Amino acid sequence: MLRLGVNIDHVATIRNARGGLNPDPLRAAQQAIAAGANGITAHLREDRRHIRDADLAAIKGGINAPLNMEMAATDEMLRIALETKPNACCLVPEKRTEVTTEGGLDVAGQEAHLSPIVAALRAAGIRVSMFVDPDAHQLEASARLGADIVELHTGAYAEGRAGELERLIAGAARAHALGLEVHAGHGLTYDNVSAVAAIPQVMELNIGHFIIGEAVFTGLDVVVREFLRLMNLARQ
Numbered sequence: 332m333l334r335l336g337v338n339i340d341h342v343a344t345i346r347n348a349r350g351g352l353n354p355d356p357l358r359a360a361q362q363a364i365a366a367g368a369n370g371i372t373a374h375l376r377e378d379r380r381h382i383r384d385a386d387l388a389a390i391k392g393g394i395n396a397p398l399n400m401e402m403a404a405t406d407e408m409l410r411i412a413l414e415t416k417p418n419a420c421c422l423v424p425e426k427r428t429e430v431t432t433e434g435g436l437d438v439a440g441q442e443a444h445l446s447p448i449v450a451a452l453r454a455a456g457i458r459v460s461m462f463v464d465p466d467a468h469q470l471e472a473s474a475r476l477g478a479d480i481v482e483l484h485t486g487a488y489a490e491g492r493a494g495e496l497e498r499l500i501a502g503a504a505r506a507h508a509l510g511l512e513v514h515a516g517h518g519l520t521y522d523n524v525s526a527v528a529a530i531p532q533v534m535e536l537n538i539g540h541f542i543i544g545e546a547v548f549t550g551l552d553v554v555v556r557e558f559l560r561l562m563n564l565a566r567q
């Protein structure tokens with residue numbers, strides 16, 4: 332079965348544009364789960380530009396579904412993750428100046444830095460995911476570090492770059508052969524989700540920006556149901 336994780340960061344982006352409490356990311360998380368989403372993803376960025384510490388705690392306590400916390404590999408985020416105890420943590424690269432997560436984490440280039448963070452999360456019973464480009468050396472480094480999951484960065488594919496779907500297909504097969512659970516996400520829309528959903532080793536898609544944007548027009552419930560329909564269709 333292919334799972335859908337809904338990233339609710341941009342509900343917080345809209346709230347923060349005005350301050351105050353509306354719209355509430357927890358309400359979005361609950362509505363996504365009620366519509367059939369299998370989990371919720373939230374990225375606590377170091378600059379707190381969208382999700383804030385209180386949102387993370389509220390979502391963890393307020394949904395009856397797995398929470399996937401995206402985070403930079405820093406001491407501060409590790410401390411918050413160990414306090415929050417999400418189902419999974421997805422380690423992502425983070426630059427303050429970027430608009431969104433621009434590329435995969437360089438796991439191979441910073442194994443010594445990542446190793447104790449992966450170990451501490453796993454010791455606390457938190458599954459560890461690495462957000463990586465579908466490169467064999469990044470997948471192999473993720474496996475060496477003991478990660479449970481790799482989330483393949485689909486951004487280049489979503490931008491339409493030639494050869495990227497083939498890289499994702501090969502990466503998913505390689506990751507699976509290494510014993511890693513395979514997830515994928517970034518930039519997925521109604522138009523491009525099917526080819527990724529059809530990759531047999533992919534177990535979960537994490538989708539945010541398009542879902543929240545489209546929800547303005549049709550409602551979150553309709554968008555979540557439509558993604559689940561497209562994903563299931565691609566899988567048949």
Ligand code: PXP
Nearest residue numbers: 432462516517518537538539540
């Ligand atoms: N997965 C990861 C690790 C991400 O950082 C993001 C963006 O926050 C997503 C998935 C979702 O990407 P999008 O918002 O483009 O759907």
